[in-house]
Amino acid sequence: MSVTRDQIDRAERHSAHNYHPLPVVVREAEGAWVTDVEGRRYLDCLAGYSSLNFGHGNETILGAAEDQLRRVTLTSRAFYHDRFAEFCEGLAALCGKDMVLPMNTGAEAVETAIKVARKWGYDVKGVRPGQANIVVMEDNFHGRTTTIVSFSTDPDARDGFGPATPGFRIVKYGSAEAIREAIDADTVAVLLEPIQGEAGVLVPPSGFLRQVRDICTENNVLMVADEIQSGLGRTGETFACDHEGVVPDMYVLGKALGGGVVPVSAVVADADVLGVIKPGQHGSTFGGNPLACAVGHSVVELLRTGEYQARARELGEVLHERLRALIGPVNGADGGDGGGHGVVAVRGRGLWAGVDIDPSLGTGRQVCEALLRHGVLAKDTHGSTIRLAPPLVVTAEDVHWAVDRLIDALAELSG
Numbered sequence: 001m002s003v004t005r006d007q008i009d010r011a012e013r014h015s016a017h018n019y020h021p022l023p024v025v026v027r028e029a030e031g032a033w034v035t036d037v038e039g040r041r042y043l044d045c046l047a048g049y050s051s052l053n054f055g056h057g058n059e060t061i062l063g064a065a066e067d068q069l070r071r072v073t074l075t076s077r078a079f080y081h082d083r084f085a086e087f088c089e090g091l092a093a094l095c096g097k098d099m100v101l102p103m104n105t106g107a108e109a110v111e112t113a114i115k116v117a118r119k120w121g122y123d124v125k126g127v128r129p130g131q132a133n134i135v136v137m138e139d140n141f142h143g144r145t146t147t148i149v150s151f152s153t154d155p156d157a158r159d160g161f162g163p164a165t166p167g168f169r170i171v172k173y174g175s176a177e178a179i180r181e182a183i184d185a186d187t188v189a190v191l192l193e194p195i196q197g198e199a200g201v202l203v204p205p206s207g208f209l210r211q212v213r214d215i216c217t218e219n220n221v222l223m224v225a226d227e228i229q230s231g232l233g234r235t236g237e238t239f240a241c242d243h244e245g246v247v248p249d250m251y252v253l254g255k256a257l258g259g260g261v262v263p264v265s266a267v268v269a270d271a272d273v274l275g276v277i278k279p280g281q282h283g284s285t286f287g288g289n290p291l292a293c294a295v296g297h298s299v300v301e302l303l304r305t306g307e308y309q310a311r312a313r314e315l316g317e318v319l320h321e322r323l324r325a326l327i328g329p330v331n332g333a334d335g336g337d338g339g340g341h342g343v344v345a346v347r348g349r350g351l352w353a354g355v356d357i358d359p360s361l362g363t364g365r366q367v368c369e370a371l372l373r374h375g376v377l378a379k380d381t382h383g384s385t386i387r388l389a390p391p392l393v394v395t396a397e398d399v400h401w402a403v404d405r406l407i408d409a410l411a412e413l414s415g
């Protein structure tokens with residue numbers, strides 16, 4: 001039996017089936033490339049759902065982690081430690097805000113943002129006790145906790161996990177009018193992804209984020225941007241909101257903040273918002289630990305140079321131009337003169353693309369399986385959509401190579 005088969009069989013026998021992984025067993029990785037247990041190499045075009053923006057084994061991040069590992073890794077927030085101030089100060093400055101509330105996973109940061117918004121609503125806005133509501137978007141993805149799945153519109157994520165947490169109003173993503181109509185005197189926040197990642201890398205209509213900002217300001221409602229996947233360089237700016245010059249009241253960050261090494265998440269806001277949380281009202285044993293802060297601080301330092309944002313911008317143009325050229329029916333298929341490769345639509349910003357494949361060629365899953373055979377790791381979302389989000393350290397050559405492999409995979413599927 002192959003090493004791969006053995007590993008997969010044992011994993012399936014002894015782990016819960018809450019994922020359906022592609023049949024590859026990774027052993028090591030460097031930069032944008034991973035190697036499996038058989039010695040085969042793959043270009044990582046998922047990058048841990050954008051947790052690995054700075055690449056596998058980034059020397060700066062690893063150096064910060066290694067130094068800290070030998071010094072002190074955990075204190076709990078019962079005490080201060082000497083990596084805490086610089087991390088919070090640096091991340092707040094990167095966001096142009098006053099304060100940081102550190103947590104670990106993305107879902108915890110979203111939960112934190114919900115609690116902060118509700119508390120702000122009662123203490124500052126004067127919302128009726130127990131009546132706070134938050135406006136959220138259709139097809140959102142904010143994590144997997146019971147409260148967060150309560151306002152998911154994905155039946156797989158939501159059904160069977162009730163009773164749902166009340167206090168959320170779901171509106172159509174991209175519709176400023178729908179948001180305006182959903183807001184009432186008890187609305188404390190509008191929570192949204194500036195680009196919806198899991199939904200298929202959906203970029204909202206131009207001007208939408210600006211409209212949301214204006215509506216929130218006019219109605220004394222907090223604009224909460226979940227930039228867990230879209231933030232920290234991925235789209236070619238530090239935050240996806242930057243593309244419209246929009247500053248939300250709260251940034252929710254995670255994924256790449258941990259440099260691909262440890263889970264680090266945070267809510268970042270001004271003191272008039274985050275200041276509503278008092279001792280004992282919220283916390284986390286691991287949140288803001290020394291190792292997390294050392295790693296998170298190194299990530300902030302990498303972003304301060306603007307180098308990664310520029311790479312995402314420049315290589316993103318290469319990626320999107322190449323992908324757009326694949327749009328159209330496959331050569332010769334359906335009697336069409338083609339010129340295309342079976343791609344129906346391409347969306348995204350920077351080094352982040354959602355690619356809709358002609359469903360007659362196969363499901364997104366089948367495309368990803370074909371890509372795997374050709375040496376590219378990617379992940380499908382819904383139906384026949386795949387997403388591409390390589391680490392921002394990829395080279396232009398890598399990007400061209402990945403698109404060439406997608407052409408091979410689509411050719412294989414079209415028989």
Ligand SMILES: *Cc1c(COP(=O)(O)O)cnc(C)c1O
Binds near residue numbers: 108141143144229255
């Ligand atoms: C991944 C993700 C989350 C959840 O993060 P976890 O670390 O998996 O809990 C929340 N929001 C968005 C936009 C995400 O992409």
